[in-house]
Amino acid sequence: MKTDKEFTDEIRRTLDEVETDLSTDVRERLSAARREAISQLNQPARRLNPGWALSGAGLATAALVAVLFLPTQPGALPEFNQAETVAAMDMELLDDLELLIWILEEDAIADL
Amino acid sequence: MTSTAAKLNQFLIGVEKKGFGMAQVAVNNTDDALDIVQNTMLTLVKKYSNKPESEWAPLFFRILQNNITDFHRKKTRTNKIFSWFSNNERDQILDVTDLHAARDSDQPEIRSEINSATEKLQLALHDLPERQQQTFLLRCWEGMSVAETAQTMQCSEGSVKTHYSRAIHKLRDQLKDEWL
Numbered sequence: 001m002k003t004d005k006e007f008t009d010e011i012r013r014t015l016d017e018v019e020t021d022l023s024t025d026v027r028e029r030l031s032a033a034r035r036e037a038i039s040q041l042n043q044p045a046r047r048l049n050p051g052w053a054l055s056g057a058g059l060a061t062a063a064l065v066a067v068l069f070l071p072t073q074p075g076a077l078p079e080f081n082q083a084e085t086v087a088a089m090d091m092e093l094l095d096d097l098e099l100l101i102w103i104l105e106e107d108a109i110a111d112l
Numbered sequence: 113m114t115s116t117a118a119k120l121n122q123f124l125i126g127v128e129k130k131g132f133g134m135a136q137v138a139v140n141n142t143d144d145a146l147d148i149v150q151n152t153m154l155t156l157v158k159k160y161s162n163k164p165e166s167e168w169a170p171l172f173f174r175i176l177q178n179n180i181t182d183f184h185r186k187k188t189r190t191n192k193i194f195s196w197f198s199n200n201e202r203d204q205i206l207d208v209t210d211l212h213a214a215r216d217s218d219q220p221e222i223r224s225e226i227n228s229a230t231e232k233l234q235l236a237l238h239d240l241p242e243r244q245q246q247t248f249l250l251r252c253w254e255g256m257s258v259a260e261t262a263q264t265m266q267c268s269e270g271s272v273k274t275h276y277s278r279a280i281h282k283l284r285d286q287l288k289d290e291w292l
Contacts, residue, residue, distance in 0.1 A: 004280055008252045011283070014230055015253050019129045029146050030128045034121065037153035041117050041161055 120161055123168050124153055131176050134249050137237045138180045148183060152176045173254065174264045177246050184242065229287075236286035240279055243267075247275035248283070 002010070022030075128149060135145035152175045160171050237245060243265070250261045251272070261276075262269045 007284065008280065011233060012252055014233055015133060018230060018234070019133050022129060022132070026132065026142065026146070027129075030132060030149065033146065033150035033153055034124045034128060036150070037124065037157045038117050038121050040154060041114070041120065041157055043158075 116161060119165060120157060120168075123165065123172075124156075127169065127172055128153070130254060131172065134173075134176060134246075134253070135180060137234060137249065138242070138245060139183055140238050144183065148176065148179045151179050155179075169254075170256075170260060170264045173250060173256075174266070177265065180246075181242065232287060233283075236283050239286070240282060243271075244275045244279040244282070247272055248279035251276050 131149045131152060132145055135148040136142065139145055139148065152172060155175045156168065156172050160168070160175075163171065237248070240248065246265060247261060250256045250264060251258070256264065258269045258272050258276075261272045265272065
């Protein structure tokens, strides 16, 4: 039986072969993507206004708080299972918040 | 071409194929993988070209992994939206990857398409949980140290060791016929 190192070395060799054998089409598209990226080098980046971003984060947080903590009116959603509906909304909002936080973090790192 | 542009160009030439390979393993679709690499290049050039050259590689792979994670997140969201339709409609809309379809096929000639060790490896890598896959590819293929991988993945070195160990264990299990 191969050791972990022998096993991973063999995998690396195989992946290197795959990398070498990329089709002409993929190579050309990668080159085009690279040229496009380099052409953007000296163009001013269109940045997210921090004020708007923070406002968006604030609104998203407020919406999450509202969903989680405000009392629901009896009979407001008579035809649905309220727990399931609210849980699904929570997950969507959390996803959006995570994404927004990632974007803000990326901008914060770029400003360093 | 300015000095920075020339250096960035050389750097991207050096990482673009590996970046594409990692994205391809993660999303199993050529067009999506190319989009992910293109977005990664654009973000690196626009936002991080002023960073020291030594930081470009970890930044490139960090952005790549974030873009892959975002791709999966968006796909999950899309699938949720389509789940509002009937099951039949959803089944037609959702991607079924070629390799998975071939593996699960009842027809021997189609199953034989994934008989090569390389394709089995690609399938096994694709089937790893996202963090294990990222850790394994960065450590094994890109050759990053535990510390570099932890920095790129924004997690602890202990997590990197755990993900890597579990990935190797799963790959050994999946590839035991050809690779052990």
